[in-house]
Amino acid sequence: MEKDLGKKILQLVGGEANISAITHCATRLRMSFQDKKKVDEAGIKQLDGVLGTMEKGGQYQVIIGPAVDQIYQDLIRATRFESGVTEAEPKGKKNIITLFLDTVAGIFTPLLPLLAGSGVLEELFFF
Incomplete structure (x- = not known):
């Protein structure tokens, strides 16, 4: 470097x-x-x-x-x-699509580990 x-x-x-x-x-x-x-x-x-x-x-x-x-x-x-x-x-201004996607990502990103974990548990206990 x-x-x-x-x-x-x-x-x-x-x-x-x-x-x-x-x-x-x-x-x-x-x-x-x-x-x-x-x-x-x-x-x-x-x-x-x-x-x-x-x-x-x-x-x-x-x-x-x-x-x-x-x-x-x-x-x-x-x-x-x-x-x-x-x-x-x-x-600067964000366009409406970027603002919407940022909002959706902000809502669902913290839930991703929970969703992944529940999918693993479902595979373990229901098959």
């Missing part, structure tokens, strides 16, 4: 002023931008340590892998953002 990967990503996304939100999940650095045109996607993909990029749900995602937390912390130290305080959702 390249040394100072966080700083290099910061340069290639147009600098701190272009970032409106930054967060991460288990393997991806997630950012929203003021101006997407300033992002050098080809340059980001060529960095050693970057596995790929994608855009989903209004967020630009840099796929890094398990080292993402360290890269995120490097970015936080190099910018005005604070860890845990950054905006997680991109600004």
Whole structure:
């Protein structure tokens, strides 16, 4: 993995002023931008340590892998953002379909272990 990967990503996304939100999940650095045109996607993909990029749900995602937390912390130290305080959702309106699917997923996701467990129990006791 390249040394100072966080700083290099910061340069290639147009600098701190272009970032409106930054967060991460288990393997991806997630950012929203003021101006997407300033992002050098080809340059980001060529960095050693970057596995790929994608855009989903209004967020630009840099796929890094398990080292993402360290890269995120490097970015936080190099910018005005604070860890845990950054905006997680991109600004802007969500369309009605995305809003509906987010609501349904939010309702049923906590129930998935219960449904899976009940299916296993049914197979064990009723066959």
